[in-house]
Amino acid sequence: MKSGIIILFILFSLNAFSQDRKGEFIMINDTLSQYGDIDKILDLGVFKNKVVYVDIWGTKCGPCLDEFQYLDDLKQRFKDDSVVYLYMCSRYGKTRDKTNEKLWEELVFKHQLKGVNILISNECYKDGFWQLYKNHYSENRLYGIPTYLLVNKDGDIINFDAPRPSKKEILYAEIQKLLDE
Structure with missing residues (x-):
């Protein structure tokens, strides 16, 4: 069973990250x-020289799930x-x-x-994000979801509290600014 998961992971990795292909679902269950x-x-590699909009969410988080309804407009706006x-589910x-x-x-x-x-x-959720970047958040905000980030083309997180998809025009302006850099 464990070898099956590893093989599946390798297949996903080779297929998904060899090139950026718009419109696909790339799914990784990081059990390892x-x-x-x-x-x-x-x-x-899929993020190289790209603006990345990161959504940290949870399967049982109502506000996280509510924001998904605004994604079509966001993706349509930046389709070209x-x-x-990047959806990171805790x-x-x-x-x-x-x-x-x-x-x-199922939710994806x-x-x-x-x-x-x-x-x-x-470990990634707790230590590899929240503890690593805790100086960017107030104590009440630590571990709170949904959380949105914007990453520039150089791979640097430049906004640790990016607008939600429902804040359409504000979010679009921030993404466009990064694209224009």
Whole structure:
């Protein structure tokens, strides 16, 4: 079973990250904790020289799920631009939860989350993002989702509190500014 997961992961990696192909679902269930922090994820080739809009969400987070309804407009607005969407779904609990993994997959397809979808490890969520960048957040904001980030073409996170998809024009202006740089 473990070798099957590794082979599946390798196939996803080779297929998904060899080139940027718009409109596809790229899904990685990081059960092996390969991506210990967000910087390792942002180093993947699919993000090279692209503006990245990052959505950190959870399968049981109502506000996270509500924001998905605004994604079609966002993606339509930037369909011809170098923008990639990264959805990092946090795990619930400290142990692997197959029910949550199945729900994650169902929600990705239900809400048409085209882009890179990673069910991140607890280590990546807790230590590889929140602890790594805690100086960018107030104490009450730590571990809060949904969280949105904007990453410039150089792979640097430049906005740790990016507008939600529902803040259409404000978000669009920030993305356009990064594209124009």
